[in-house]
Amino acid sequence: MKQLSLIAAVCLLPLTGCSNLPEKRMELASAGFRTIPATTPAQLAKLAALKSSKVVPVNGKRGTVYVFADHQHKALIVGSPTQYQKYRAIKLHQQKIDEQLLDAQVNMDNADWSAWGPDAGWGWSVASDPM
Amino acid sequence: MKTPLTLLILSSILLTGCASQSKVTLLSAAGFRTVVPNTPAQISQLKSMPQRKVIPVVKKGKTVFLYADAANNSLLIGNQKQYQQFQQYNLQYKIQQDKEAAAALNADANAEWGAWGGLDGPFWGPCFY
Numbered sequence: 001m002k003q004l005s006l007i008a009a010v011c012l013l014p015l016t017g018c019s020n021l022p023e024k025r026m027e028l029a030s031a032g033f034r035t036i037p038a039t040t041p042a043q044l045a046k047l048a049a050l051k052s053s054k055v056v057p058v059n060g061k062r063g064t065v066y067v068f069a070d071h072q073h074k075a076l077i078v079g080s081p082t083q084y085q086k087y088r089a090i091k092l093h094q095q096k097i098d099e100q101l102l103d104a105q106v107n108m109d110n111a112d113w114s115a116w117g118p119d120a121g122w123g124w125s126v127a128s129d130p131m
Numbered sequence: 132m133k134t135p136l137t138l139l140i141l142s143s144i145l146l147t148g149c150a151s152q153s154k155v156t157l158l159s160a161a162g163f164r165t166v167v168p169n170t171p172a173q174i175s176q177l178k179s180m181p182q183r184k185v186i187p188v189v190k191k192g193k194t195v196f197l198y199a200d201a202a203n204n205s206l207l208i209g210n211q212k213q214y215q216q217f218q219q220y221n222l223q224y225k226i227q228q229d230k231e232a233a234a235a236l237n238a239d240a241n242a243e244w245g246a247w248g249g250l251d252g253p254f255w256g257p258c259f260y
Binding site for chain 1: 186187188189194196213214215217218219221222225226229230232233234236237238240243
């Protein structure tokens with residue numbers, strides 16, 4: 001049982017870097033990225049052509065900008081290279097915290113419950129714990 | 132670096148507990164203003180919007196962010212800067228929650244090992260030497 005949790009935790013570790021859409025919006029906006037809803041058919045077509053789930057560099061009129069297509073909100077999230085660096089730093093920090101949480105989960109699973117009696121760690125006595 | 136204001140906001144959210152209430156607190160703290168619909172047309176418009184979600188829309192050429200809450204008869208409106216601030220608070224809130232969850236799990240794990248008397252306890256202590 002403990003081994004299974006450990007394997008699951010290790011398998012999940014590389015996935016912690018992948019954030020879902022609300023998290024992505026949170027990280028990008030926190031870094032200073034601006035959200036620009038697409039309003040014209042041309043903008044919508046350009047947006048549709050962009051891959052979602054990835055922040056990509058694009059050469060704009062004023063140099064390189066980083067864009068993320070938010071297809072759900074039909075909006076483009078745009079940032080400068082500095083804002084992109086900040087976004088990367090936020091992401092890295094988030095990953096570290098996710099890993100700490102995962103480590104804590106593994107520690108918890110590896111904790112020896114037997115000192116609490118034969119039933120501890122196998123169901124009701126743990127489930128009824130206030131945690 | 133958390134400012135005292137941020138800490139105050141985060142702790143007040145932790146006290147409220149409810150997710151949607153937390154969101155409203157964060158939005159208000161970020162500067163979103165609350166508008167209460169007056170006319171039946173405004174009320175019906177509020178009901179037709181996606182509920183309890185922050186959505187970007189363009190109004191008079193400017194991007195504004197709306198959060199409709201028909202159950203509480205209110206609409207929160209913010210600009211780009213306020214949205215960014217809201218997301219910063221959101222991020223800090225998530226980090227704090229994750230850290231607290233990790234600390235709680237570690238404390239529980241330590242408590243379980245502690246039942247054996249810790250590393251200096253009877254099972255790992257002098258009897259092995």
